[in-house]
Every structure is written in structure tokens, then in C-alpha cells.
Amino acid sequence: MIELIQFAWSPFCLVQRRILEFAATPFKCVNIPCGDRSLVWRLSRHRYYAVPLLKDGRSVVFETDEDSQVIAKYLDNQLGLGLFPRHWAGVQNLLWRAIEMEIEALAFKLNDVYYREFVPAAEQLGFLRHKERKFGTGCIDQWRTGQRQLLRDLERRLIPYEQMLADRPFLLDDRPRFVDFDLFGMLANFLYSGHYALPKAHTRLNSWYRRLATLEHSTLPSEELHP
Numbered sequence: 001m002i003e004l005i006q007f008a009w010s011p012f013c014l015v016q017r018r019i020l021e022f023a024a025t026p027f028k029c030v031n032i033p034c035g036d037r038s039l040v041w042r043l044s045r046h047r048y049y050a051v052p053l054l055k056d057g058r059s060v061v062f063e064t065d066e067d068s069q070v071i072a073k074y075l076d077n078q079l080g081l082g083l084f085p086r087h088w089a090g091v092q093n094l095l096w097r098a099i100e101m102e103i104e105a106l107a108f109k110l111n112d113v114y115y116r117e118f119v120p121a122a123e124q125l126g127f128l129r130h131k132e133r134k135f136g137t138g139c140i141d142q143w144r145t146g147q148r149q150l151l152r153d154l155e156r157r158l159i160p161y162e163q164m165l166a167d168r169p170f171l172l173d174d175r176p177r178f179v180d181f182d183l184f185g186m187l188a189n190f191l192y193s194g195h196y197a198l199p200k201a202h203t204r205l206n207s208w209y210r211r212l213a214t215l216e217h218s219t220l221p222s223e224e225l226h227p
């Protein structure tokens with residue numbers, strides 16, 4: 001059975017988890033402590049320490065750079081999900097960079113404000129230290145103080161995605177592509193603490209999110225392989 005090695009709240013893990021659920025393939029999430037990457041380190045034979053990492057029998061799959069999308073492409077190939085059709089190549093790359101930089105940068109800060117509610121007590125020191133080493137002393141307090149502005153920024157940065165849904169059910173097409181799952185994962189991270197909702201003004205995005213949250217590939221009409 002496929003195993004997804006993860007932190008439950010990680011935006012990048014939430015992308016892969018939703019893809020696996022969409023595929024309706026049997027899989028198991030293995031949550032590791034955020035301060036102990038030894039399982040990832042061991043499985044990757046000392047080549048990787050981030051999450052997610054995917055184990056599928058003897059295959060161990062992980063990213064090779066910030067933009068590689070190796071895990072999603074692997075799942076797409078194995079499970080035939082149509083997430084990376086040739087006619088959207090390039091466009092999807094540009095979009096996932098924007099999603100993972102501009103949306104993720106706000107989503108994780110807003111969620112981290114509530115880290116004491118979802119990071120196990122024994123891991124909170126390591127979590128805070130990791131964040132402060134990366135973003136500076138007091139960063140989470142600053143994000144808490146700036147919460148309203150971060151929410152306004154998120155609403156504004158989501159406008160193009162709301163616009164993309166004006167005349168089609170998914171961001172690019174009449175069926176979900178990788179960028180739909182990518183944006184979904186960033187927003188699922190934003191919503192993880194349970195303290196937020198998607199901006200009300202973005203009505204199409206709200207309904208897209210609800211649809212994508214439970215959608216299964218088998219319910220979509222079949223697609224020609226080489227359109």
C-alpha cells in the first residue's frame with residue numbers, strides 16, 4: 001500500500017493527500033514528528049529530509065527541487081489521473097510557482113498563528129525554534145499581530161483564481177489538473193486550524209473548494225489520452 005510520510009498540516013502534504021483520495025487508491029498517512037526527520041532521511045537513503053515523501057512498495061519518491069512535482073507526476077503516471085496533460089505544460093509550471101510562492105507564503109503564516117492548537121505539546125519547542133531560525137525571532141507573534149492584513153492580502157492574491165473560475169468548473173479546464181490540487185493544498189493548510197474560512201467574496205472559489213474536497217477521479221467522464 002502507498003504510504004505518504006507527512007505532517008498533517010503541511011500544505012505540500014495536503015496536496016498529495018488530496019490527489020491520493022481523488023484517485024481512490026488505498027494509501028496510508030504516516031505522521032512523523034516535525035522535529036524528527038529520521039524516517040525520511042532513512043527512506044531516501046540520506047538524500048532528503050523534507051515532507052512529503054511517498055513510499056510505494058520498493059519505490060521511494062521525493063522532490064528534487066522546489067519546482068519538481070516529482071510525487072504528483074509519479075502518482076499521475078501510476079494512476080492515470082490526467083493531471084499533467086501536454087497542452088497545459090508550461091502554463092501549469094508558471095501557475096504552480098505562483099501558488100506555492102504567493103499563496104503558500106500567506107497561508108502557512110496564518111495557520112501557524114495557531115500552532116499551539118495543532119502541534120503536539122512535545123513538538124512545540126522544535127516547531128517554534130525552526131520557524132524563528134528561518135523567519136526571525138518573534139515571527140509567529142508578528143504574524144498574529146498582522147493577521148488582519150495577512151487575511152486582506154490573501155483575499156487579494158486569490159482574485160486571479162476566482163477570475164479563472166468565471167466560465168469553467170476548474171482553474172484551467174472542465175476537469176481538475178495539478179494546479180487545482182496545488183491550490184487546494186495551500187488553502188487546506190490555511191483552513192487547517194479551523195479558525196478561518198475562505199473569503200466570502202470569492203463565491204466561485206468557495207464552491208470549487210467544496211467540490212474538489214470530495215471529488216473522485218472515477219466520477220469524471222473519461223478523457224481521450226491524446227486530445
Ligand SMILES: N[C@@H](CCC(=O)N[C@@H](CS)C(=O)NCC(=O)O)C(=O)O
Pocket residue numbers: 010011012013049050051052063065066067068069
Ligand atoms: N517543494 C517541496 C516543498 C516541501 C516542503 O517545503 N516541505 C516542508 C514542510 S511543509 C519541509 O519539510 N521543509 C523542510 C524543513 O522544514 O526542514 C514539495 O513540493 O514537496
